[in-house]
Amino acid sequence: MDKKYYWTDEDNGVVTVGLTEDGRNELGNITFVSIPKVGTQLSTTDSLLNVEADKAVSDIPSPVAGKIIDVNKKAEDDPSVLNGADKTTSWIAKIQK
Incomplete structure (x- = not known):
């Protein structure tokens, strides 16, 4: 999947990833x-x-190398949350670089 298909937000070496x-x-x-x-x-x-x-x-490749420190539990329970545009609810994982 092309990089234009996911967004990343980085804060202090932690990258949050979601779908655009x-x-x-x-x-x-x-x-x-x-x-x-x-x-x-x-x-x-x-x-x-x-x-x-x-x-x-x-299969969506990881945009960064690192260790997963958090995953969106709501997405695991209800994948439809990833269909939304709100980054606070539709993120996939947080990765420590």
């Missing part, structure tokens, strides 16, 4: 997600998110 409007439109309505567990080390070739949606089944 382009990403949500490309995928369609998200129905299932798999996010690595907190503590997982990722490189930029590793998958941050496995997603099933109306238009596609995709």
